[in-house]
Amino acid sequence: MTQLTTSLEIKGLQDEATERVLTPEALQFLEGLHRTFNERRKELLKAREERQQQLDAGGKLDFLEETKAIREGDWTVAELPKDLQDRRVEITGPVDRKMVINALNSGAKLFMACFEDATAPTWHNMIHGQINMYDAIRKTISFTQSETGKTYQLNEEVAVLQIRPRGWHLLEKHVEVDGEPMSGGLFDFGLYFFHNAKELLARGSGPYFYLPKLEHYLEARLWNDVFRYAQETLGVPQGSIRATVLIETIPAAFQMDEILYELREHSAGLNCGRWDYIFSYIKRLRNQPDVILPDRSQVTMTSPFMRAYTLLAIKTCHKRNAPAMGGMAAQIPIKGDEEANAAAFDKVREDKRREVTDGHDGTWVAHPALVAVALEEFNEYMTEPNQIARKRDDVEVTAEGLVEVPTGSITENGLRVNCSVGVQYIASWLRGNGAAPINHLMEDAATAEISRTQVWQWIRHPEGKLEDGRKITGELVDQVLEEELQKLQQQFGKDVYDTGRFEEAAGLFRRLVLNDDFIEFLTVPGYDQLEEVTDHESTES
Numbered sequence: 001m002t003q004l005t006t007s008l009e010i011k012g013l014q015d016e017a018t019e020r021v022l023t024p025e026a027l028q029f030l031e032g033l034h035r036t037f038n039e040r041r042k043e044l045l046k047a048r049e050e051r052q053q054q055l056d057a058g059g060k061l062d063f064l065e066e067t068k069a070i071r072e073g074d075w076t077v078a079e080l081p082k083d084l085q086d087r088r089v090e091i092t093g094p095v096d097r098k099m100v101i102n103a104l105n106s107g108a109k110l111f112m113a114c115f116e117d118a119t120a121p122t123w124h125n126m127i128h129g130q131i132n133m134y135d136a137i138r139k140t141i142s143f144t145q146s147e148t149g150k151t152y153q154l155n156e157e158v159a160v161l162q163i164r165p166r167g168w169h170l171l172e173k174h175v176e177v178d179g180e181p182m183s184g185g186l187f188d189f190g191l192y193f194f195h196n197a198k199e200l201l202a203r204g205s206g207p208y209f210y211l212p213k214l215e216h217y218l219e220a221r222l223w224n225d226v227f228r229y230a231q232e233t234l235g236v237p238q239g240s241i242r243a244t245v246l247i248e249t250i251p252a253a254f255q256m257d258e259i260l261y262e263l264r265e266h267s268a269g270l271n272c273g274r275w276d277y278i279f280s281y282i283k284r285l286r287n288q289p290d291v292i293l294p295d296r297s298q299v300t301m302t303s304p305f306m307r308a309y310t311l312l313a314i315k316t317c318h319k320r321n322a323p324a325m326g327g328m329a330a331q332i333p334i335k336g337d338e339e340a341n342a343a344a345f346d347k348v349r350e351d352k353r354r355e356v357t358d359g360h361d362g363t364w365v366a367h368p369a370l371v372a373v374a375l376e377e378f379n380e381y382m383t384e385p386n387q388i389a390r391k392r393d394d395v396e397v398t399a400e401g402l403v404e405v406p407t408g409s410i411t412e413n414g415l416r417v418n419c420s421v422g423v424q425y426i427a428s429w430l431r432g433n434g435a436a437p438i439n440h441l442m443e444d445a446a447t448a449e450i451s452r453t454q455v456w457q458w459i460r461h462p463e464g465k466l467e468d469g470r471k472i473t474g475e476l477v478d479q480v481l482e483e484e485l486q487k488l489q490q491q492f493g494k495d496v497y498d499t500g501r502f503e504e505a506a507g508l509f510r511r512l513v514l515n516d517d518f519i520e521f522l523t524v525p526g527y528d529q530l531e532e533v534t535d536h537e538s539t540e541s
């Protein structure tokens with residue numbers, strides 16, 4: 001444990017890698033961020049709890065009276081920089097060194113490097129992720145895979161880089177200020193900005209961010225104040241930062257205008273973070289008697305509440321001259337089965353076509369092989385760099401429409417999939433991998449959040465019954481979980497199962513679904529179980 005400034009302590013392993021990014025000047029900047037903004041961050045998290053209590057007491061979500069003037073006002077966000085005007089296809093991925101190179105070379109217009117739900121926040125991953133960003137921006141990044149000897153380097157032309165720092169709820173326990181862990185989001189943002197903002201601007205781009213899991217416009221205001229402070233402190237021109245906010249919580253859907261307004265000098269629009277949105281919908285409305293969702297597979301982008309929110313995002317953004325980005329389709333290539341692979345690609349094509357014809361200005365893909373599919377759809381239906389000029393005044397979305405409960409059934413298979421996929425994802429995360437291919441789909445933390453939240457609610461809601469009438473109970477879930485664990489043991493073999501942290505993952509999953517006290521984010525208790533694991537693919541070589 002080293003004390004570097006009067007009040008900042010590094011609790012994580014220190015080596016050559018940490019020395020590269022945790023320079024005394026960078027630490028001083030982090031300390032300033034913490035001291036200036038951490039109290040407000042904590043107050044905003046507390047306000048989330050208070051709003052939850054109101055919802056649990058039967059309160060309804062609605063557009064806010066206090067911000068009517070902003071919704072009805074005539075204002076726009078600042079003009080977009082050149083390299084954010086055409087965002088038709090963005091690839092996302094964790095911050096592993098090889099993946100970073102592959103994503104930048106993928107042919108996508110932009111790459112969102114994720115320090116959040118696609119990355120398990122080990123100290124190693126977070127530090128090496130920063131190093132990978134540093135080297136990628138300066139085009140000095142390369143990687144040699146030890147198994148194959150293959151070397152990866154950047155192409156001449158690469159995607160524009162943006163990063164997703166952790167949300168306001170997550171901590172970076174390896175750095176403490178005044179004996180208190182730092183905010184994960186301030187740590188990720190702060191280090192990236194400190195080392196790269198000026199370099200990015202000198203190279204004709206800028207410090208670009210995706211902001212996850214906001215639940216209120218005041219949380220957007222906090223980010224905006226962080227941006228102003230960071231730019232002022234480091235002598236970077238105000239407005240250099242541009243940030244796209246993920247609308248991925250149900251309360252935020254009622255405050256899209258307000259969020260854009262708070263960030264208007266730094267805004268790069270909104271994105272529909274659809275998986276977390278489903279998670280948030282169940283989480284926030286979990287105690288409302290009329291709300292219960294069917295199997296996850298039946299909740300799609302054509303479910304009325306999902307259509308309502310994506311169309312509202314497009315209308316709201318375009319009114320403010322901001323891009324409205326689409327979301328992620330889970331399908332990834334299926335190796336060795338051409339028919340299944342073609343079907344998976346068709347699903348992605350259909351999803352992207354709906355997005356572009358609705359009016360989205362770009363979309364996300366999870367895998368380089370899907371860049372071309374998404375590009376084809378956007379190239380065909382979006383002939384300009386974006387379609388911000390298409391105002392969608394025809395769209396009418398009501399508060400009731402945003403929360404309309406989707407119909408469908410809860411099946412035994414749906415319950416089994418939630419248990420199995422939830423455990424498999426958590427096990428992968430505990431092994432240090434935040435994005436995982438499971439049953440030929442890309443899964444990240446949002447998947448496990450949806451799975452466990454659905455099961456929690458099904459156990460407690462009177463209508464949480466399988467289609468054959470059986471009530472979903474803690475005992476039934478326990479039994480299903482045991483059976484699914486046995487299947488996983490058979491599928492992976494005893495050795496992989498024993499070393500793969502499946503039992504630990506099942507323990508956490510059980511706690512998440514059986515505890516009456518709902519746990520806000522699985523990554524919070526999970527973080528205590530996330531021991532240090534080193535993944536060579538995130539590391540320099």
Ligand SMILES: CC(=O)SCCNC(=O)CCNC(=O)[C@H](O)C(C)(C)COP(=O)(O)OP(=O)(O)OC[C@H]1O[C@@H](n2cnc3c(N)ncnc32)[C@H](O)[C@@H]1OP(=O)(O)O
Binds near residue numbers: 091098276333
């Ligand atoms: C809900 C949300 O928040 S979505 C956003 C967050 N989630 C993500 O970003 C997940 C992104 N996707 C991924 O991480 C990956 O696609 C995974 C983990 C699901 C699958 O990865 P793999 O098992 O490596 O897939 P696969 O074997 O098909 O990969 C083939 C090649 O593509 C590369 N690749 C796959 N996905 C990506 C990606 N998203 N970015 C860059 N490269 C990628 C692999 O590195 C591999 O490279 P190689 O041939 O040089 O070794």
Ligand SMILES: O=CC(=O)O
Binds near residue numbers: 248328
């Ligand atoms: O973060 C994205 C999502 O779909 O959730």
